[in-house]
Amino acid sequence: MTDASFVRHEALPPAPPPASETGMVHWLRANLFSGWINSALTILAILAIYALLARIVPWVGNGVWAAESLTQCREVLDGLRGGCFAVISARWHQLVFGFYPSEGYWRPLLSFVLLCIALAPVLFDGLPKALRIVTLLFPFVTYWLIWGGPLWSPMLVLAAFGVGYLVYERLVDRSFALGFVGGAAALILFLVLLHAPLTDLLAGIVPLALPVVESREIGGFLINFILGTTCITLSLPIGIALALGRQSDLIVVRWLSVIFIEFIRGVPLITLLFVANVVLAYFLPPGTTFDLILRVVIMITLFASAYIAEVVRGGLAALPRGQYEAADSLGLTYSQMMRFIILPQALKISIPGIVNVAIGLFKDTTLVSVISMFDMIGMIRGPILSSTEWNGIYWELFGFAAVLFFVFCYAISQYSQYLEQKLKTDHR
Secondary structure, three states: OOOOOOOOOOOOOOOOOOHHHOHHHHHHHHHOOOOHHHHHHHHHHHHHHHHHHHHHHHHHHOOEOOOOOHHHHHHHHOOOOOOEOHHHHHHHHHHHHEOOOHHHOHHHHHHHHHHHHHHHHHHOOOOOOOHHHHHHHHHHHHHHHHHOEEOHHHHHHHHHHHHHHHHHHHHOOOOHHHHHHHHHHHHHHHHHHHHHHHHHHHHHHOOOEEOOOOHHHEOHHHHHHHHHHHHHHHHHHHHHHHHHHHOOOOHHHHHHHHHHHHHHHOOOHHHHHHHHHOHHHHHOOOOOOOOHHHHHHHHHHHHHHHHHHHHHHHHHHHOOHHHHHHHHHOOOOHHHHHHHHHHHHHHHHHHHHHHHHHHHHHHHHHHHHHHOOOEHHHHHHHHHOOOOOOOOOOHHHHHHHHHHHHHHHHHHHHHHHHHHHHHOOOOO
């Protein structure tokens, strides 16, 4: 029998981990220097970043923000490396608003504020329901603010949609197709027969109007923003309808959807823009004026709808067949099944693809410069660079455009990640 001179009755306290396994040292070893290949790539990346910053930092730091021309910028720099950012200070109004009347800048700015308020109840929960009234009125009020004219014109368009919806509600119980056709017919008849005379009548009684701004005066980033937000908003419901039409049991609906989607996806967007600018006028009656911005909105919306339709179709295909069978077992109609069970799940799956299309569409609005529309890129390549004062400046102008587009595209991307986390139901 052996006596133990000491027996510990308590467990030893845990020892701290080695210094090489914690803190910044561990992070660097695990992420940047985990092997000789990663170490070499890290060193090359550091050298590339240093070489890039060594050029960019002095160029921005020595930048000139107050000058009347490129010549004055070079005189101020006196041989130093620096950017001539004075062109942004001098021409910011053209970069943002194009040829929009300067006394009316408050109108698009107010429209942007109203857009933020209108999107808030759509994008976030827990906000007052009263804000939905702003969401409903926003498209019609912002049209009046930007283009001007009598207020009653867009308000009567809203009334036409209300009449169409009431007719749809009356007929949809008999048949969805009958309700849709009846509502669309009521909407069109109201616009064709009653819109113009009622506008003149109400404008004579209560003359609420703003100075008219022609579409050719709208340019800069304003037109990119108008095209981006409008086309993204319109293309989403159209794309969902096309995706459902492609899976329809009705042969005519299915083949029409397939032909439309495949044709639009097989044609470059720039071709559709040329069609909107030139070819479409040949199919209109002589003397008919069809606003170019409206034509471009139609073409870009159709283009984006085809791509969103394929994204949503992928989400529909990812759902197991049991979801459809469960909906049928509950006795739900087709519209109820799609509204409450199928589409919410399919759209949640399709969020990354839809956001990808939206970001690509927002950037593709710069293509309108090839059809002589003075968007932001068109303003840079046209009136600004063709002027004698700023001829020869490129990096500053295109860099400003890149930063502005990046801010909005990054905001869209961040919201999509927030929405994915919010709708995440698994626990992985």
